[in-house]
Amino acid sequence: MNSPVLKPPETFFHSKLFRGLGNEELAELTAICQRKRLSAGDKLIEQHSAAQNVYVVVSGTLMIERLSRSGRRQVIAFSYSGDYIGFTNTEEYEYSVVALRETELQVFPRRDFLTLVDRFSTLKTNARQIGGNVLAQTLDQLFALGQKKAHERLCFLLAQISRRQCGTQNADIELIMSRQDIADYLGLTIETVSRAFARLKTMQLIEIVSAHRIRVLDRSVLEELASVN
Amino acid sequence: MNSPVLKPPETFFHSKLFRGLGNEELAELTAICQRKRLSAGDKLIEQHSAAQNVYVVVSGTLMIERLSRSGRRQVIAFSYSGDYIGFTNTEEYEYSVVALRETELQVFPRRDFLTLVDRFSTLKTNARQIGGNVLAQTLDQLFALGQKKAHERLCFLLAQISRRQCGTQNADIELIMSRQDIADYLGLTIETVSRAFARLKTMQLIEIVSAHRIRVLDRSVLEELASVN
DNA sequence: CGAGACGTTGAACATAATCAATGAGAGTGG
DNA sequence: CCACTCTCATTGATTATGTTCAACGTCTCG
Structure with a gap:
């Protein structure tokens, strides 16, 4: 065989x-x-x-x-x-x-x-x-779609991708998809997604290396906001 | 056997x-x-x-x-x-x-x-x-949660229940669940659900026989709004 | 009839969508 | 290599939708 x-x-x-x-x-x-x-x-x-x-x-x-x-x-x-x-x-x-x-x-x-x-x-x-x-x-x-606010939904996505890419990179998340894809995944508009990114940045949870590369600064809070629990 | x-x-x-x-x-x-x-x-x-x-x-x-x-x-x-x-x-x-x-x-x-x-x-x-x-x-x-407005989501639920109860009744829908249950199903608040009912009534799509009994007046439009397509 | 739960309606507020302008980055051709 | 263009992303201003808070109705069950 x-x-x-x-x-x-x-x-x-x-x-x-x-x-x-x-x-x-x-x-x-x-x-x-x-x-x-x-x-x-x-x-x-x-x-x-x-x-x-x-x-x-x-x-x-x-x-x-x-x-x-x-x-x-x-x-x-x-x-x-x-x-x-x-x-x-x-x-x-x-x-x-x-x-x-x-x-x-x-x-x-x-x-x-x-x-x-x-x-x-x-x-x-x-x-x-x-x-x-x-x-x-x-x-x-x-x-997430039923119960979460825009920035929480974004955390949900980021945490999810982060989990999938664990080991691939250091702590950076590579967002291969467009903002429109993210918006349609989370039930939002691209503008709201953009503002959600800005908000997470202000909250010091992430650093926006580039539009498609995100560095996670505070994983525990990110996970907390992402959590279904 | x-x-x-x-x-x-x-x-x-x-x-x-x-x-x-x-x-x-x-x-x-x-x-x-x-x-x-x-x-x-x-x-x-x-x-x-x-x-x-x-x-x-x-x-x-x-x-x-x-x-x-x-x-x-x-x-x-x-x-x-x-x-x-x-x-x-x-x-x-x-x-x-x-x-x-x-x-x-x-x-x-x-x-x-x-x-x-x-x-x-x-x-x-x-x-x-x-x-x-x-x-x-x-x-x-x-x-429905990602792409629909409140009154469309409600149509989604009504159409769904209607399909399940088809044959049971005439054209009336029996809503055994509370407004809070509906709200948590559709990702809304009870107030918004209530207003969505009022809106569908104004649109002549339904008649609110009682809080838990709805008569469908225009099935085709209801289905259209409910539709995922 | 009265109490309590559930539902509706109104007013103020918050969040997200829409509309519009600007900015950043990739690819093209001069 | 540098404009130029095109697409995509961000930001601001305005509007719409839904939430929150509060009051009032209505129904049921003692």
């Missing part, structure tokens, strides 16, 4: 999804896995298209968004390395997915992937856990 | 979860199923407690809510007959669940239930579909 065409196993450990899997299982996954590269701005998934693939982010950043007929947009999530996308239970994607920069993905045909999830108990457990995390994350965002 | 202790099968068809199951499968489900009755105000699930059971609502109404240390509250959903609760993938409930009136439930030990979901492909398919619906519903709410 450890055929020479087996891709380097470390690529499979990017995602929690593949944690603890045996070699045979990884081999089967490898067999149905393809690679995909996207450039900034490329669309991975079109809203309302048939859900055919499951993707795992190897590197890069993507944005998951929902558009309405009336032109309003809700950004649902930003996806980083290790995240998986399109593991939907519905037959249609209910959102679009766009790359925010150079992004590398693993592609699994959804049907085959679901079959393997059924067969491999470890994979099943992992999938369930991650599925639970997705819902939990969405509920956190729901809480 | 059609033993005499088998409970009336129609009780199992309340939920979409049990659609299309064979008699043997229903018998196994019956074997692990218990009943529970709640009165208005009774708590079914305490936030952060261990996720031990899966519940299916037979009759009544429940409210799913999340509380923060700081006392803020986000109502996540209202659950009606046929809904299921606690089919979480995490080991801990991340929300509390309270009965809003006399409610009857089916109780399944979560571990046993998950085992049966694995074994019965029909049940698995149904569970996946319903799981997808839960996420879809949460995303709709996210969109």
Whole structure:
């Protein structure tokens, strides 16, 4: 089963999804896995298209968004390395997915992937856990939008990205997305987002190195304001 | 397998979860199923407690809510007959669940239930579909909180309840929950909710029969304002 | 009938949206 | 290399929306 065409196993450990899997299982996954590269701005998934693939982010950043007929947009999530996308239970994607920069993905045909999830108990457990995390994350965002003020919502986003990028950098947060993306994620306007940044700066919580690079000065207060609790 | 202790099968068809199951499968489900009755105000699930059971609502109404240390509250959903609760993938409930009136439930030990979901492909398919619906519903709410004005959010709730109660009544909507519950569901205050009702009345979309009974006068406009699209 | 909880309405205030102008940075072509 | 332009971000002024505080209604249940 450890055929020479087996891709380097470390690529499979990017995602929690593949944690603890045996070699045979990884081999089967490898067999149905393809690679995909996207450039900034490329669309991975079109809203309302048939859900055919499951993707795992190897590197890069993507944005998951929902558009309405009336032109309003809700950004649902930003996806980083290790995240998986399109593991939907519905037959249609209910959102679009766009790359925010150079992004590398693993592609699994959804049907085959679901079959393997059924067969491999470890994979099943992992999938369930991650599925639970997705819902939990969405509920956190729901809480933020329903109960928090503008600057608290921004803390929510910053803390979230910071957690994802932990280890990547020192204490700096790289904001690959535009102010409009942030605004549509937090249910605000770009002007309000801008003022929220200014406010956090005045509060000495952050330093605005550049528009897309933020240095966290007081993590505990940031987390406090971000907290759902 | 059609033993005499088998409970009336129609009780199992309340939920979409049990659609299309064979008699043997229903018998196994019956074997692990218990009943529970709640009165208005009774708590079914305490936030952060261990996720031990899966519940299916037979009759009544429940409210799913999340509380923060700081006392803020986000109502996540209202659950009606046929809904299921606690089919979480995490080991801990991340929300509390309270009965809003006399409610009857089916109780399944979560571990046993998950085992049966694995074994019965029909049940698995149904569970996946319903799981997808839960996420879809949460995303709709996210969109409403992020992008909609107060009176549109109220339309969102009214349309949703109306759809759930379709067939139960003529065109009247019964609002079993309090104004505070509605406010915490929509991310507003009770005063704003009250004014939103007044506004929809002025717009001739609804008639306020009583505080807890709303008659829909123009369904199409209501749906339009409620729409995520 | 009275008490208490819940809901509505009004007035003042706060927050965020909108409209408008300015500023900063990246890419282009002279 | 330096203007020039274009896009994106920030800041200010004004307006709109929703919150807060307060008073008043209404309904239910003794």
